[in-house]
Amino acid sequence: xxxxxxxxxxxxxxxxxxxxxxxxxxxxxxxxxxxxxxxxxxxxxxxxxxxxxxxxxxxxxxxxxxxxxxxxxxxxxxxxxxxxxxxxxxxxxxxxxxxxxxxxxxxxxxxxxxxxxxxxxxxxxxxxxxxxxxxxxxxxxxxxxxxxxxxxxxxxxxxxxxxxxxxxxxxxxxxxxxxxxxxxxxxxxxxxxxxxxxxxxxxxxxxxxxxxxxxxxxxxxxxxxxxxxxxxxxxxxxxxxxxxxxxxxxxxxxxxxxxxxxxxxxxxxxxxxxxxxxxxxxxxxxxxxxxxxxxxxxxxxxxxxxxxxxxxxxxxxxxxxxxxxxxxxxxxxxxxxxxxxxxxxxxxxxxxxxxxxxxxxxxxxxxxxxxxxxxxxxxxxxxxxxxxxxxxxxxxxxxxxxxxxxxxxxxxxxxxxxxxxxxxxxxxxxxxxxxxxxxxxxxxxxxx
Numbered sequence: 001x002x003x004x005x006x007x008x009x010x011x012x013x014x015x016x017x018x019x020x021x022x023x024x025x026x027x028x029x030x031x032x033x034x035x036x037x038x039x040x041x042x043x044x045x046x047x048x049x050x051x052x053x054x055x056x057x058x059x060x061x062x063x064x065x066x067x068x069x070x071x072x073x074x075x076x077x078x079x080x081x082x083x084x085x086x087x088x089x090x091x092x093x094x095x096x097x098x099x100x101x102x103x104x105x106x107x108x109x110x111x112x113x114x115x116x117x118x119x120x121x122x123x124x125x126x127x128x129x130x131x132x133x134x135x136x137x138x139x140x141x142x143x144x145x146x147x148x149x150x151x152x153x154x155x156x157x158x159x160x161x162x163x164x165x166x167x168x169x170x171x172x173x174x175x176x177x178x179x180x181x182x183x184x185x186x187x188x189x190x191x192x193x194x195x196x197x198x199x200x201x202x203x204x205x206x207x208x209x210x211x212x213x214x215x216x217x218x219x220x221x222x223x224x225x226x227x228x229x230x231x232x233x234x235x236x237x238x239x240x241x242x243x244x245x246x247x248x249x250x251x252x253x254x255x256x257x258x259x260x261x262x263x264x265x266x267x268x269x270x271x272x273x274x275x276x277x278x279x280x281x282x283x284x285x286x287x288x289x290x291x292x293x294x295x296x297x298x299x300x301x302x303x304x305x306x307x308x309x310x311x312x313x314x315x316x317x318x319x320x321x322x323x324x325x326x327x328x329x330x331x332x333x334x335x336x337x338x339x340x341x342x343x344x345x346x347x348x349x350x351x352x353x354x355x356x357x358x359x360x361x362x363x364x365x366x367x368x369x370x371x372x373x374x375x376x377x378x379x380x381x382x383x384x385x386x387x388x389x390x391x392x393x394x395x396x397x398x399x400x401x402x403x404x405x406x407x408x409x410x411x412x413x414x415x416x417x418x419x420x421x422x423x424x425x426x427x428x429x430x431x432x433x434x435x436x437x438x439x440x441x442x443x444x445x446x447x448x
Contacts, residue, residue, distance in 0.1 A: 003059045007071060007164065010054060011128075011136060014163075018050065018134040026050040026130075027437075028073065028102070028161050037317045037406040039385055052130065055163045056100075058082050066169040067125065072102030072162035080255055088169040089251070091117035095258045098287040102162035106155050108359060108403045110319070110348055110369060111255075112206040112220070115197040117170075118353035121153040128164040132436040136163065147357070151427050154359035154404060154419065158440045159431050173222035175229070176204070176254040178247040181217040189215035190328050190368075197349045197366065204254075207347035208238060212335045216241050220254060232257055233284055234277065238264055238344055262286040263373040264343045316340065316376040316387050319369060321350065321361065322400030327368025333394055334370065338387050339377035346371040357427075358440070360420050361401060385409060404444040415441050 001009065018026070029051040056073035061083065068083060068090065076090075077097035083089055090101075094109045101120075105127070109120030117123060126140050129148060137160075139145035139152075151159060179202070183189035189207065196205050202219035209215050218241060230240060230247045237257045240247060249257065258264075266272055266289065276284070316338070322330050327347075334345055348369040352361045361367065372391075380386040389409055395402055396418065402408070408415065416424065424440060 003057060004069075006057070007055075007059055011163065014052065014130070015134065015136065021050060026052055026161075028157065029053040037315075039315050039388075039407040052161060052163070059164070061086055061088070061169075063088075066171075067166055068169055069164070069166050070101055071164055072127075073100050075100055076104070077256070080252055083169060084172060084174070084252060087171055087173075089172040089255070090120075091123035091168045091170055092120045093255050094120065095256060096262070096286045097256050097259050098285070098290070101165055101167065105162060105165060106152050106157055107405050108154055108319075110350060112204040112218075112348060114348055114350040114369070115205055115366070116200070116203075116351075117168075118351060119153065121356060122353040123168040124149075124152075124165060125168060126164075126166040127152060127162050129160040130163050131160045132432040132434065147427065148431060150354070151357040151424070153356040154440075156404065156440060156443055158437045158443060159427055160437070172251055173224060174251050175223045175225055176220045176249050176251050177223040177225065178204075178218055178220045178241075178249065178254070180241050180245050180247065181219075183215040183217065184213045186212065186215060186328055186332060189217060190331075192217050193347070193349060194324065194366070197351075205349055208241065208344040209331060209335060209347060210242075210342065210344045212332065222251070223248070229253070233260055233281060236261055236264075236268070236276075259286045260284040262289040263346070265289060265374060312378055313375040314378045314385055314387060316372045316374060316385075316391075317406045318388060318391065319371040319403040319405075320391060320395040320400055321367045321369045321402065322395060322398040324349070324366040324368050326398040326400065327370070330368065330370055330391075330394060330398060330400070334372070334391065337390065338372075338379075340372060340374050341377070343374045346373070357423050358420055359401065360418075367400075404440075408445050410445065412441050412445070415445060 053073065055071040057071050058074060058078065059069040059071065061068050063086060066088060070079060075098050076093055079090060079101060080093060092109055092111045092113050094104055094111060099109065104120040105124055126138060127149065128136055128138050130136050137145050139149040141149055148159060181192065183192065193205060193207055196202055196219055202221050204220035207215060207217050225248060227248055229250050232249065232253050320330065331345065350367040350369050352363050352365065355361060355363045376387045378386065392402060392409065401418065428435065
């Protein structure tokens with residue numbers, strides 16, 4: 001069978017299985033680790049689930065129209081390998097290999113091309129969605145399911161599951177040359193990044209901030225050079241940029257440059273230095289790390305040891321977005337008030353191409369995205385995840401928004417005021433009146 005025929009056969013089998021169940025409840029189950037980061041281990045509901053797990057293959061590529069047809073549980077590692085072999089990449093590719101295309105759409109996916117192409121969901125052309133009633137519908141920006149199409153971003157599977165997606169591609173070359181500029185002044189750093197964005201002086205633009213006196217602007221373009229490439233498996237990428245003015249990387253290595261160390265979560269110790277040097281490349285990925293920390297959380301919860309873990313550190317894995325003119329205030333506040341033990345803060349400029357219903361950003365408006373992916377020094381022994389609350393409060397005060405792949409500590413009323421709760425409830429009533437897929441707030445929030 002062709003990939004298209006195989007996909008249709010899987011759909012038919014899925015619908016048949018669902019038809020044999022009374023009041024079916026289902027959830028996705030992928031081969032790789034989840035890239036949702038909830039601060040505390042959560043007990044799963046006892047409700048019996050029907051797992052949808054084999055929709056993880058590429059269907060086809062349309063080279064003339066630059067479109068990829070792919071199943072929803074396909075990882076970006078597989079997508080990038082396939083599309084690069086044909087000279088293309090998705091418009092926005094998240095940095096971690098085991099993120100799935102469906103997950104990046106119903107979540108919010110970003111990368112250093114966001115100033116040109118918006119978010120991951122801005123590259124979506126069509127989605128086939130499994131609804132809670134067991135029906136599969138095709139939604140596009142302007143068909144009868146357009147309301148669902150525009151509500152998929154930030155819905156986190158609470159309206160339906162993406163079984164298939166058609167996404168935009170752009171031409172790509174096998175090598176990327178990076179230029180790295182060091183700044184000691186935050187205003188000069190941010191202005192230089194803005195100038196690069198507005199004038200499109202490079203194809204990829206991003207930044208790292210280590211302190212109030214150490215900023216790096218990284219720009220990249222495709223190249224046909226034959227010079228040797230830098231190795232991000234023997235070297236830590238975010239340390240390389242502190243010592244080099246230029247880097248040459250294989251395109252796949254650049255796209256997944258933070259994956260071998262899950263940004264900066266693998267400790268910089270002698271033991272891990274040996275691991276970096278001698279471990280098989282297949283072990284050097286964020287999926288292995290994520291499975292390890294998830295296993296660790298479960299073990300600690302099982303033996304009720306979570307409260308005794310390091311009283312001097314707390315998790316701070318979050319992304320915040322504010323209007324560009326508020327970015328410097330957000331960045332300097334983070335660098336002044338929060339200690340992340342010498343690890344960097346990540347900055348990405350974003351210009352959304354659309355305004356999705358459940359992630360109300362303004363289209364064609366420049367945003368400053370600030371990301372933190374590490375532990376932080378605890379400022380209060382009485383309040384859990386105090387640093388998250390500090391940063392969230394400032395973000396929302398600056399008329400910003402934050403991604404929900406990690407925990408939020410808002411009240412339900414505050415949450416739905418920010419994330420268009422009234423419209424969400426209308427969609428839930430239309431597409432999931434029995435609440436089989438759960439409530440968005442309950443899925444992403446962590447009670448104080």
